[in-house]
Amino acid sequence: xxxxxxxFVLTNVLVKGLLVGFVYAIIALGYTMxxxxxxxxxxxxxxxxxxxxxxxxxxxxxxxxxxxxxxxxLAIALIAAMIVAGFLNVLIERLAYRPLRNAPxxxxxxxxxxxxxxxxxxxxxxxxxxxxxNLVYVLxxxxxxxxxxxxxxFSTAIVPVQxxxxxxxxxxxxxxxGLTYLVNYTRLGRAIRAVAQDxxxxxxxxxxxxxxxxxxxxxxxxxxxxxxxxxxxxxxxxDPYAGTIPGIKAFTAAVLGGIGSIPGAVLGGLVLGLLxxxxxxxxxxxxVPALGFLKSIGAEYKDIGAFIALILILIFRPAGxxxxxxxxxx
Amino acid sequence: xxTASLPPRPSTRPDRTWLLVAxxxxxxxxxxxFEQNLPTLAQSGLLTLFLASLYxxxxxxxxxxxxxxxxxxxxxxxxPLVGRDNGAIFDLIIQIAIxxxxxxxxxxxxxxxxxxxxxxxxxFAVGAYLWGIFASPQIGRIYEGAAFANGINPNLFWLFxxxxxxxxxxxxxxxxxxxxxxxxxxxxxxxxxxxxVIRVLATxxxxxxxxxxxxxxxxxxxxxxxxxxxARLGFTEDQYNLFFLYFLVLLIVGLVILVNTRLDRSRxxxxxxxxxxxxxxxxxxxxxxxxxxxxxxxxxASFAGIMGVIFAAKQAFISxxxxxxxxxxxxxxxxxxxxxxxxxxxxxxxxxxxxxxLNLLPALSEQLQATIPNLNPNLDPAKYQRFIFGVILxxxxxxxxxxxxxxxxxxxxxHEGDDGTAVPDSxxxxxxxxxxxxxxxxxxxxxxxxxxxxxxxxxxxxxGEER
Numbered sequence: 001x002x003x004x005x006x007x008f009v010l011t012n013v014l015v016k017g018l019l020v021g022f023v024y025a026i027i028a029l030g031y032t033m034x035x036x037x038x039x040x041x042x043x044x045x046x047x048x049x050x051x052x053x054x055x056x057x058x059x060x061x062x063x064x065x066x067x068x069x070x071x072x073x074l075a076i077a078l079i080a081a082m083i084v085a086g087f088l089n090v091l092i093e094r095l096a097y098r099p100l101r102n103a104p105x106x107x108x109x110x111x112x113x114x115x116x117x118x119x120x121x122x123x124x125x126x127x128x129x130x131x132x133x134n135l136v137y138v139l140x141x142x143x144x145x146x147x148x149x150x151x152x153x154f155s156t157a158i159v160p161v162q163x164x165x166x167x168x169x170x171x172x173x174x175x176x177x178g179l180t181y182l183v184n185y186t187r188l189g190r191a192i193r194a195v196a197q198d199x200x201x202x203x204x205x206x207x208x209x210x211x212x213x214x215x216x217x218x219x220x221x222x223x224x225x226x227x228x229x230x231x232x233x234x235x236x237x238x239d240p241y242a243g244t245i246p247g248i249k250a251f252t253a254a255v256l257g258g259i260g261s262i263p264g265a266v267l268g269g270l271v272l273g274l275l276x277x278x279x280x281x282x283x284x285x286x287x288v289p290a291l292g293f294l295k296s297i298g299a300e301y302k303d304i305g306a307f308i309a310l311i312l313i314l315i316f317r318p319a320g321x322x323x324x325x326x327x328x329x330x
Numbered sequence: 331x332x333t334a335s336l337p338p339r340p341s342t343r344p345d346r347t348w349l350l351v352a353x354x355x356x357x358x359x360x361x362x363x364f365e366q367n368l369p370t371l372a373q374s375g376l377l378t379l380f381l382a383s384l385y386x387x388x389x390x391x392x393x394x395x396x397x398x399x400x401x402x403x404x405x406x407x408x409x410p411l412v413g414r415d416n417g418a419i420f421d422l423i424i425q426i427a428i429x430x431x432x433x434x435x436x437x438x439x440x441x442x443x444x445x446x447x448x449x450x451x452x453x454f455a456v457g458a459y460l461w462g463i464f465a466s467p468q469i470g471r472i473y474e475g476a477a478f479a480n481g482i483n484p485n486l487f488w489l490f491x492x493x494x495x496x497x498x499x500x501x502x503x504x505x506x507x508x509x510x511x512x513x514x515x516x517x518x519x520x521x522x523x524x525x526x527v528i529r530v531l532a533t534x535x536x537x538x539x540x541x542x543x544x545x546x547x548x549x550x551x552x553x554x555x556x557x558x559x560x561a562r563l564g565f566t567e568d569q570y571n572l573f574f575l576y577f578l579v580l581l582i583v584g585l586v587i588l589v590n591t592r593l594d595r596s597r598x599x600x601x602x603x604x605x606x607x608x609x610x611x612x613x614x615x616x617x618x619x620x621x622x623x624x625x626x627x628x629x630x631a632s633f634a635g636i637m638g639v640i641f642a643a644k645q646a647f648i649s650x651x652x653x654x655x656x657x658x659x660x661x662x663x664x665x666x667x668x669x670x671x672x673x674x675x676x677x678x679x680x681x682x683x684x685x686x687x688l689n690l691l692p693a694l695s696e697q698l699q700a701t702i703p704n705l706n707p708n709l710d711p712a713k714y715q716r717f718i719f720g721v722i723l724x725x726x727x728x729x730x731x732x733x734x735x736x737x738x739x740x741x742x743x744x745h746e747g748d749d750g751t752a753v754p755d756s757x758x759x760x761x762x763x764x765x766x767x768x769x770x771x772x773x774x775x776x777x778x779x780x781x782x783x784x785x786x787x788x789x790x791x792x793x794g795e796e797r
Contacts, residue, residue, distance in 0.1 A: 040515075041519065096728070099728055104731075105515065106440075106444065107727050107731050109446065110662075110666060113720075113723055114720040114721065114722070114727065117717065117720030118716075118717055118721055120716050120717075122717070125708060129706070131708075248519065248523065248526075251519060252523075255519075298534065300530060301530070301534070303530060306523075307526065307527055311509065311520055314509070314512055315508050
């Protein structure tokens with residue numbers, strides 16, 4: 001097998017993997033923040049994020065014919081998705097999680113699964129009223145044009161990068177920087193960290209834990225909304241049931257990096273994005289004589305890769321790549 | 331736990347022997363008479379009312395002979411009779427029984443051992459594919475032998491019931507070994523993932539499973555004598571298989587209930603409950619954590635395995651779509667609706683959810699489409715299964731986490747702290763106290779509360795009793 005082809009395939013994996021990885025990272029942040037303050041896997045986050053994707057679709061659809069600048073449309077879509085998804089998340093917390101805060105651990109988790117199912121059908125109902133199910137993004141032309149090419153080493157080939165890919169990375173990085181600033185350098189961020197560390201003691205220090213938890217859900221949901229729009233832009237379509245699998249992958253990313261850790265979620269997302277794109281092209285390497293067995297590993301096995309990564313990481317390093325080891329309190 | 335927090339014993343309930351008999355006779359007669367002449371929705375309603383007699387037989391205070399008579403007459407006489415003339419209802423009843431067994435299996439894992447398994451249907455798939463591959467032309471395609479062109483000898487069905495149990499238990503252990511060390515919520519996600527892995531494998535290992543096309547036709551066991559009985563009773567030839575499977579399923583559900591009850595009261599059952607309540611404490615008491623959890627996983631899986639074999643024989647067609655995540659959630663909502671850890675509850679849950687899903691909702695949507703011709707297909711009630719499962723899960727968790735027919739132990743646990751007696755967490759401690767009349771003075775006079783000595787004693791009391 002030629003070196004050039006290998007380099008081309010790997011460069012492709014790198015570019016695609018990083019892009020998908022950033023989308024997963026943004027979604028993973030929603031899981032990790034909520035888990036940080038409540039130790040709850042917010043199962044409904046997958047639907048919160050897909051709600052963002054649906055809102056984004058609606059904005060682009062409604063504004064589609066207007067001659068407005070594409071980037072302005074994007075800004076409107078992002079803000080609308082953040083607001084809707086953020087407040088949806090707050091509402092979910094208020095109705096379905098808060099009354100169960102002192103219940104046995106599995107109870108809020110089951111409630112979260114229930115909320116997730118309810119939301120799937122609610123979204124399907126709302127979009128179905130207009131006869132839609134597969135929501136294909138109507139993107140401005142600027143987004144689909146080629147922005148630049150990534151040169152491939154050892155070869156003359158070039159991996160093209162579209163405008164929308166650049167947008168995904170820029171928006172994701174802006175969000176990450178903003179969130180890091182918010183959590184590490186503001187009063188609110190300090191309050192969130194305090195509640196995550198010890199809810200009772202932070203209460204004694206004058207922090208209203210309920211308010212902080214609501215705000216955490218708001219921030220996590222808003223990030224989910226952004227993630228949904230980016231997901232829609234990147235994959236060009238969403239549907240009401242499309243949230244589950246990326247949701248689980250994003251959760252995997254959060255666990256991979258160390259749940260509760262913000263840089264961990266980003267690292268986990270990127271690793272997972274690269275990993276699953278690598279699995280997707282494994283059968284290309286079946287041409288190498290010693291690797292013939294790879295032939296049967298088709299792109300369908302991408303999803304399995306994420307789950308196997310999750311299991312392996314939980315067995316060998318349950319705290320995640322960047323997490324601290326904690327022993328369970330008695 | 332003090333006896334004071336036990337729920338009050340129910341007052342002597344009225345004896346309803348004759349009411350029970352009358353109810354069963356009337357609904358049974360109505361069902362038999364009207365089963366074919368009524369619109370589907372009314373039929374479904376009647377069937378539901380009739381099946382409720384089994385629930386009443388369990389719940390009401392009545393003479394034992396009446397309970398046994400109602401149970402036997404319903405299961406052995408009325409339902410087969412109705413099933414003879416209405417194949418759809420027969421199929422539905424078998425499906426309810428299959429789901430009841432599945433739910434009882436999941437009940438061991440979730441209800442007794444407290445391990446949230448979101449990929450339970452994977453074990454069901456193992457059983458179904460096991461019989462599906464061997465009892466269909468698929469095996470001929472795999473081995474290219476003329477001997478297997480139409481699958482193996484159907485008499486091996488009996489052997490495969492056992493093989494299904496073993497295979498599913500083996501897969502359960504295989505899956506369980508790496509993941510059972512994880513804490514509850516991680517376990518949920520990992521089992522969800524593994525359930526998906528099995529589905530993806532079933533879709534992509536086309537050589538063995540025929541991919542998303544599915545496997546068909548799948549054979550079933552030939553039972554000569556039973557067929558003769560069925561023929562005598564007026565069943566048509568294509569119903570013989572259902573007739574046989576109906577009694578087989580009843581038998582197996584009976585066995586499953588027996589096993590479940592015995593396990594619940596055994597040393598293993600207590601070990602499971604101990605793990606559910608507090609892993610660390612259970613370990614300290616000498617319960618081997620991983621082995622006990624594995625046992626729960628394998629036992630639950632084995633129930634699903636045997637039912638998978640039967641499911642394949644009943645459907646004669648299986649495809650990966652029969653075993654998606656959504657099915658696992660369906661079984662989970664049966665367990666939750668009825669009450670985790672409660673055997674009658676779980677069976678009730680299976681009945682209610684299956685009836686709703688496979689019978690009432692489709693009937694309702696058929697009725698709606700007949701009345702409103704231009705009904706928006708989006709409003710079709712049969713499409714709202716996710717919504718209904720979701721609402722069941724959320725509402726049950728919020729308002730009745732112990733389920734409709736709770737086990738006594740579970741009921742006490744879920745309402746721990748309601749009366750301020752047992753509160754493990756310091757935050758909820760304050761909340762419960764506040765709800766109980768405020769501050770630390772509950773049940774004492776103000777003087778006591780102000781005395782530091784007594785306050786300390788109270789702390790000691792609490793940590794001595796409840797922790």
